[in-house]
Amino acid sequence: MFVKLAAIFFSMILVNNYVLVKFYGICPFLGVSKKLDSSLGMSGAVIFVMFMATAVTFPIQIFVLDPADLGYLQTIVFILVIAVLVQFIEIFLKKYMVSLYNALGVYLPLITTNCCVLAVTILVVDDYGADVQTLGFAVAYIESLVCAIGSGVGFMLAMCLFSGVRKRVEVCDAPGPFKGLPITLVAAAITSLSFMGFGGIVENLFNVTL
């Protein structure tokens, strides 16, 4: 059990990295990764919202949408839940946890329209929804939460690594048409290439098939 959770966690960070391998959340990846502290703040907020959103939407899918045969409403329900949740988190942090709000506050409104969050809530239902029947709801719920945190940490890793890469790229004298965004995309291609090297590492390390 524990081994499987660890395998899920590390495969979400390294093998199925949300940004560099799966292309979820490219906008903040290219937009906010100029400085290390802003990429840390953004990804902190993303991890937090991804965890909360999965914690809310997974039970909704299992206990409300599936029994009522309303699976086709998934997209509408999930995006609305995420929008409301982000608003709620913002208000809650502003009132009760001012220091955390100061650190994450500016990034929160961006997150409603971030693909990562909607993607993770839909994907955990696809991947672990079936486990509810075989392993019970509690196990499937924990698996999906670990998956959500793992994806968030993967996002953070990509953001932080890339902010370092970007610092070097920006002082380079790139050929004229490549200046700015194009050379950044080429640098992202090389960063993404390095993540391909992790293919298969988790299965061999933990001796499990995912």
Added chain:
Amino acid sequence: MAQEKVSKVSILTNGIIKENPVLRLVLGTCSTLAVTTAVSNAIGMGVAFTFVLVCSNIMIALLRNVIPAKVHLPCYIVIIAGFVTIVQMVMQAYVNSLYTALGVFLPLIVVNCIILGRAEMFACKNTVVDSALDGIGMGIGYTLTVVLMATIREILGSGTWLGFQIMPKGFVTIGIMTQAPGAFLCFGLLMALCVWVEDKLDARIERKIGCQPLKDLQEGEDK
């Protein structure tokens, strides 16, 4: 009358070259990178995307005086999500292989910044006809760009175009082009080409990552 006709045409063509959503405005990068592994996926995504964009533009333009400014974003999201759900159901019923190939990127059209961006920048201020034309133009611009990218990636990566073998037998395929790094590389090179052409025409624009709230943040960072 003649003048009005010109302006309608220019609204339509605006999205194809002048404000190409992918290469010039840099919006909707996630789906662009993900669906360009094969030309068939790119065409399917382009059609689905255009349908949602045109319908949501029309709907938002119709409701532009009704939606209160304070809750405009949730309203737009609900409208867009409704049309995305229609597309999902139709695709699942009639082109199931495409539905499986596009996977989660179909529901992710909801949070695509091109659609939200056009709703915010154009549809909420303009008439229904203009908004529909804008949606069609932007949709064509997006579809052409993703099909172009998919063409490059599919020919280099698997030697085929739309599933047909077009490269000679001895051609060694560059497998990486259909994988994640190839997407970034192809997009970067294509954008560099686009900038090069702009330089030749003396029409270079400064590119910022599109999403509106992100822009505000970047401007804050630059100051």
